[in-house]
Amino acid sequence: MPAGLVISAPASGVGKTTLTLALARAWRNRGLEVQCFKSGPDYIDPAFHAAATGRASVNVDSWAMDRGTIAHLVSRGTDADIVLAEGSMGLFDGVAARGVSGTGASADIAEMLGWPVVLVIDPSGQAQTAAAIAAGLRDYRPGVRLAGVVLNRVASPRHEDLVRSALNDAGIAVFGALPRHAEISLPKRHLGLVQAEEQAEIGKLIDEAARFVAEHVDLDAVLRAAAGWSPQPAANGLNVTPPGQRIALARDAAFSFVYPHMLEAWRAAGAEITTFSPLADEGPDTSADVCWLPGGYPELHAGKIAANTRFRTGLRSFAETRPVHGECGGYMVLGAGLTDADGVRHEMTGLLGLETSFAKRRMHLGYRLAALAAPMPGHQAGARLRGHEFHYSTILAQPDTPLAVVHDATGAVIAETGSQRGRATGTFFHLIAEDR
Missing domain, CATH: 3.40.50.300 (P-loop containing nucleotide triphosphate hydrolases)
Structure with a gap:
């Protein structure tokens, strides 16, 4: 025992x-x-x-x-x-x-x-x-x-x-x-x-x-x-729906914030995960049916991300026919531009219109409960998602269709609604689970 x-x-x-x-x-x-x-x-x-x-x-x-x-x-x-x-x-x-x-x-x-x-x-x-x-x-x-x-x-x-x-x-x-x-x-x-x-x-x-x-x-x-301690048999498994059958997952020093239970849940549901490195100028696997960009530290690598044309071209091409989703740092990279701590703006992939800046740091921290106004990979409109947000960027522009109505843990509505444009979606919160 x-x-x-x-x-x-x-x-x-x-x-x-x-x-x-x-x-x-x-x-x-x-x-x-x-x-x-x-x-x-x-x-x-x-x-x-x-x-x-x-x-x-x-x-x-x-x-x-x-x-x-x-x-x-x-x-x-x-x-x-x-x-x-x-x-x-x-x-x-x-x-x-x-x-x-x-x-x-x-x-x-x-x-x-x-x-x-x-x-x-x-x-x-x-x-x-x-x-x-x-x-x-x-x-x-x-x-x-x-x-x-x-x-x-x-x-x-x-x-x-x-x-x-x-x-x-x-x-x-x-x-x-x-x-x-x-x-x-x-x-x-x-x-x-x-x-x-x-x-x-x-x-x-x-x-x-x-x-x-x-x-x-x-x-x-x-x-x-x-x-x-005698573990009791769990009546429920993980309440997580994979975003697709074959998932292209960005994975390197700039895109590393993934909850291990999420990846395990995706695999347990039968999904395949292939990884690629935007920092190595790699695009998503063209045989995948969805691309997922997790959070991480894109602000530390913004210049390289902006210069990696194969990654940006490959991601844009992928998004013409299949869904792409970004969380936090991934969401920023799906946006139009990211301004680093020195005040230098770097062009991002432009799949969304989001503009963020680290020149004036502002901490965003806390649990989030989101009611989806539009579908995102793995979840239909109306789904209630629980997640957590933690970053120091300031939103300069978030012009696209809001993805969700987002509340903090006190029930207050917050401005970080996420975005949806075409097949691209993004959120500032990292998904933990969907309400049953």
Whole structure:
């Protein structure tokens, strides 16, 4: 029977990902099978999990997914010895309005699956107050059980003693304390961590993190704290319709934000996926019946995308007879132009009239519920789609027919409607699931 834990924290940036990767690799080095998941809409962390464990990791999301879908996804951990779900933001951070099965908080997953929480606490600039924070998180929601804490970035042995003593007085187990260690810092950029596939030394970094954590954390105690877990047969599979039978998927450093569960769902439904690289000046497979451009970092490669005429010509030719859809960065590339952070405008493919700019950064972040006003690949007009939006671009023009009426998690209508022109469609949100 596998055992499960949720790795969470009071806030973002405390060290959840590093601890998750280190624990996963350390236990794998001991011969255990480790399965990871990511709570919430993160495209990047699952690839790090896979690098640490050798097993594919997927997202589970209580705002966008029902319990049946979550049960289906986590059932892949049935043959593992230990299952780790890495949280997002702080333990109880979600949206104000409940979604399909929760608010998107990591605590929803912990309670739903009965997995205890290991908190990563960074006590920088404090001492006994760290225990008050941990105790508050422990007591905030009765259905969420705290297993214990790992201290991160402790300043000195004296600092550690003060924090440990306060946590012990509060009845909270301390599994270990990590001093500051710059060598295992994961590089970041504006949408989060630099992606695993972009880091040639990622294996060595994870190995060093595992060595460091094994030296300072009681791995056996953490393992004993995990809850035995019997996965229940899922009544529902993934509620995802593939956009076509043969899908040409843009895939490179500029187009990499794809939820793993989406690709698995497409394949499970019988679809074939062929990949191509716009950065290598490749066009979509001409035998495909639909082309899908996911998000990523087109703003970092806008000049090259603009110069790659075979890609742009091939995509335009494809769109004359078959549907093309873009999400976020892919949507921007389907547009008329993209202005980079230096204020330089780059001509994009022109399949849509969208103009976006990174010269004045404006963050767009949050869950999205879209009611389609027109069909898009895989979904008919009237379908209700749940997704998530995260980018720093500003819309300069969005002149085409709106694709959907889009609401945020509070129910407010937002301006990022997506676009439809001919056979081309695009959205700023990344699709997670369709409402049943």
